[in-house]
Amino acid sequence: MIVLKFGGTSVANAQNISKVIDIIINKSQKEKLLIVVSALSGVTDLLHLAGTTAANKNKEYQKLVSKIALKHEELIVNLVDSENQLALKTIVNNEIKQLQTLLDGCFLLNELSTKTLDRILSFGELLSSQIISYALKNNENNCCFIDSRKIIKTNDNFGKAAVIFNKTKELFSSVLQNINEQIIVFPGFIASTVNEETTTLGRGGSDYTASILAYCSNASSLEIWTDVNGMYTANPKIVKQAKSIENLSYQEAMELSHFGAKVLYPPTIQPVLNAMIPILIKNTFEPNAQGTYISNQSISNGNPVKGISHIDAITLLTLEGSGMIGITGSSKRLFEALSQHDINVIFITQASSEHSICIGISNNDAEKAKTIIDATFDIEISQNKIDSCLLEKDLCIIALVGENMKNHQGLSGKMFSTLGKNNVNIRAIAQGASERNISAVINKNDIKKALNALHERFFEDNTxxxxxxxxxxxxxxxxxxxxxxxxxxxxxxxxxxxxxxxxxxxxxxxxxxxxxxxxxxxxxxxxxxxxxxxxxxxxxxxxxxxxxxxxxxxxxxxxxxxxxxxxxxxxxxxxxxxxxxxxxxxxxxxxxxxxxxxxxxxxxxxxxxxxGLPIIDTLKHLIASGDKVNKIQAVLSGSLNFIFNNFDENNSFHDVVKEAGIQGFTEPDPKIDLSGIDVARKILILIRESGYKMENNNIENKSFLPEECMQTANNEDFFASLIKYAPHFENLLKEANSKNCKLKYVATFENGKANVGLEFIPQESPFYNLEGKDNIVQFYTDRYVDQPLLIKGAGAGAAVTASGIFADVVRIGNV
Structure with missing residues (x-):
């Protein structure tokens, strides 16, 4: 026997239900099936809204009832043959009338009790399961419907009733012993007290129904059919690279489901765990996909971390004070007070000093919890022994989960360093002795970044x-x-x-x-x-x-x-x-x-x-290794070097500067290059990276441009001034030629002083043969005394500059 549960998205419409029917019929050829179905997608929310609307004396609830009725009537027309439609419509209409009567009562009394709400919410599963039962009969006569309330018995804690397992198992055997059909359909989520009052099983109740039936029938497996290919390494809506997990242990699945993996809810696992019944999570829309297999074994694929999960809308509540140190019973009083008021504690951490206790609870319970705890410790607070409890809202818990994490060192370090590198502040940390789970509380705004960063670190082959x-x-x-x-x-x-x-x-x-x-x-x-x-x-x-x-x-x-x-x-x-x-x-x-x-x-x-030259990077390595820079000599402007290498008797200074701009060697404002400002900035940066403190105005700039060129307000005027002062530039060239030298714009730093300016470079200088747009830097250091460390190569141009930027991006990627 196999138990199959189909969730709300699987039964959202006629098209989806047709897929469900195909899956059921295919499986029924081999084994007897117990089928559990949820309410149609969105119907439970509509029912809840109808209840609260009626209790608020708002007649709009009647429209909501009509909407619910229409949704189910459309399904009947699309799924059930005409021969059976009348009988099914009679059943559905009777259920809708009962719902209408309950809501009318809520409207008249201006009240909605948890008991009445349970009854109202039950109609979602009652309607969907009966429609699907009839739809199956179209294709397979060997099918019947059983109301889960006849079998599953609970206490009277309406809203989240606790199952009475011995009574439930006894009724299961009694009811099913006379049923011979191959397929039996049950509504999920609903149960009843021993007095036949309708109850619900809380969040994820349909999963829980299926697990209870699997336990009672000692099924060979429990299959949860949903809209994803199993449980994922992270929430695929947030982490696009998330992958489905092939195998999980019951404990791993419980940890992941507790921390927000909504494919499976924690209570689902307990009944089948006791009976060692495996769970298979499958995708209704990709039935051939492998899915996730959950059993008592944790099968490792080499990665100790199986998944990363999170819980939203968390509040950290901190109780601290010197009056707690060495005083027994403080923790007992705290948790007892919360338990008595049905407040669930999701996260706990306490310092060894006993000075403070920090717990994580739902945002919805925050104010209530603060009032309760302040009242519980009222005497200590009034005596200033304990502070009034502190609330920090809108946080999230993020957790690494894996059965084999305890056998691997350094996982906590990897987790926290990854978060730290991405500026994700950790508010609190918890890790059990089993090391199956490492949890951290972070700001809700960081959850997407944190999940993606951790998933990248642990699951994406370090990409x-x-x-x-x-x-x-x-x-x-x-x-x-x-x-x-x-x-x-x-x-x-x-x-x-x-x-x-x-x-x-x-x-x-x-x-x-x-x-x-x-x-x-x-x-x-x-x-x-x-x-x-x-x-x-x-x-x-x-x-x-x-x-x-x-x-x-x-x-x-x-x-x-x-x-x-x-x-x-x-x-x-x-x-x-x-x-x-x-x-x-x-x-x-x-x-x-x-x-x-x-x-x-x-x-x-x-x-x-x-x-793109590795000048700064090389300099950083020199300094980091303990060397000291004593002198720098450099030609640092590829644009000026290009200009003076191409400026000759046949090419005017104006034309060469124009060409340098066209080729992208100069700044948009070429005066920045020709004035020496750009070179001064560069030597200043090298001086600072060498460990010296210097300002720009400490660098002597020996400009070769006439003052009128310097004073121009725009590029048009600047180029006009270069034509006007052409003789000035030609005289510089003649002087260099007469001395058998070349013109180079040189930056120098020595003995704490720096200057930039045009120089006549003799043939014996390494700067003499500097071609095109090349740069050259000489570092004289404690280690490079007589022969300097020399770096030479293309120092301007769009492509080489872009490659240098690209190299910096790659450096960051390698960190």
Whole structure:
């Protein structure tokens, strides 16, 4: 004998019920079946609403009754042949009349007792089960219906009645001994007292009904048919990568179901556990899918963690005070008071000092619980020995579950470090001695990020999802996006990184997509999106609260550089090629570095100096290994190097600067490059990263531009000034040629002083043969004394800058 239970979504409409009937008939060819069905999807809520509406003296309950009646009448027409429709409609109409009479009474009395509510709610399962019984008879005559109230007996705790198992098992044997049909249909959720008063079995009652019948019949298995492929490693509505679990032990299933895995409710397991009857959770809409098999064995697939679950709407209640230390009975008084008022405690933790007890309860019970506990400890509170209990609402409990967790070290550390890296604050922790469950209380706003981060850590083959929020999609930004799109598959397969671009913004438009933008047509999407707004961009990033979030700044905008702290404080990493932040006031630079450390949010700016060259990263390794930088000499402007390498008798200075801009080597405002401001910023960043404190105004800038060029207000005037002062630039070139030197814009730091300026470089210098847009940096350190550490390569251009930004993103992914 097998017991099959079909939930509300499985019997939501005629189409779904037809699938249920196919499953039942197919299985009935082999074994006798006990079928338990829930109310039609949404009907229990309608019944509850009708009851409360009637009790509130609102005649709208009559419309709700009509809606319920119509819903069931439509099913009859679609599922039952015309020969049996009249008999079934008579049964349904009689049930609806009884429901109407009960609701009329609630309306007249202006009252809805738990006893009456149980009777009202029972109609959902009574109606659905009888309709399905008749529908089965269309296809299989060997079928009958039994009212569960004739068998399952409970106490009179209406709303959540307790089953009297010995009486129930006795009645089961008595009623079924004379029934020969192969298929027997029962309504779930409902039972009755020994006085024949209707009761209900509480949340998940239909599952519980099926489990009770499986126990009474000593069934070979209990099958729970629902709308998902079993129990999942996490809630698939929140964690898209969640997978169905093939095997669970009873204990693992109970832990997961207790912590919110709504496929199965905790009471369901107890009756079948005692009889060692396995549970199989199957999908009505994918009957051939494997599902989840629950038994007394925990079959390991190498991962000690079987699932991650959570409970919403939790309040932490803390009772603390010196008057509890060393005093016996405090815990007893606390839990006894809550028990007497039927308040369920979901979570418990207590410090070894006995100074405080912290419990988790439902938000709905919070105020009631506080009143009860304050009254219980009224004397101690009045004597200031114990504080009035403290409530922290709107929290969630998140839990790792697995039978074999106790045999593996470091799981707690992995769990908490993963949450910490994603700025998920843990309010309380609990772990039983069995180590089957590790629970933590967190803010409700962090639940999606926490579940996804933990699932990624324990179930996704260590594949890390990086969520990028990109501001600036000009030349460099476009190359960066193209590189991500090109390398996405490689990163996932080889580096276990799933890189998604969640947001893009330029000066005009911005777009967000929580599932990741399609990088094949991002330009079209961006052009058709909303107006750009920096404050809204920041707010949306913080509201999404995604794990492993990275803000990528590909602008030269000072306003954008000033918002990095808002991201770092939310543990959102920052990657930038914008030099303004790190070359701003030393206090601001240091603050950003401190925030990065405090909130464990990487702050990377490799492309601030040398575009894609590993200059800053190399410097960091030098300092970290204990070396000390004493002198820096560098050509740090790829744009200026390109300009002076191409400026000759045949190419005017004006034309070469224009070409540098066209090729993307200069900033949008070329004066930033030619004035030496950009080089000064770069050497300042290297000085600071070397461990020295210096401000921008401490760097001597020996500009080669005439003052009038410097004073221009826009690019048009600036280029006009370059034509006007062409002789000035030509004289510089002639002087360099006469000295057999080349013109290079050099940055120098030595003995605590720094300067930038145009220099005549002799042939013996390593700077002399620096070609194209290349950069070169020489570090003289305690270890590199006579021969400096030299880094040389392309230091400008959209593609190499984009690759440097990309490399910083990959560095974060490897953390």
């Amino acid at each position: 890390k999802q990086l969520n990028l929020f990109v501001m600036g999609v000009g030349n460099v930004g476009e190359k960066f996006i193209d590189q991500i799109n090109q390398q996405k598959k490689f990163l996932k397969e080889n580096l276990k990184m799933n890189v998604r671009v969640i947001a893009l913004s330029n000066s005009r438009k911005m777009i967000f997509n929580e599932e990741g933008l399609d990088l094949n047509n991002w330009k079209l999407q961006l052009n058709e999106s909303e107006e750009a707004n920096t404050e809204k961009f920041i707010s949306e990033v913080q509201k999404l609260n995604l794990r492993n979030s990275i803000f990528v700044d590909i602008t030269a905008n000072s306003d954008i550089a000033n918002i990095y702290d808002q991201f770092l404080k939310q543990s959102i990493a920052v990657v930038t090629c914008n030099k303004i932040a790190c070359s701003s006031q030393y206090e601001n630079y240091q603050n950003l570095k401190n925030l990065s450390r405090k909130y464990n949010a990487p702050f990377l700016f490799e492309t601030n100096v040398g575009a």
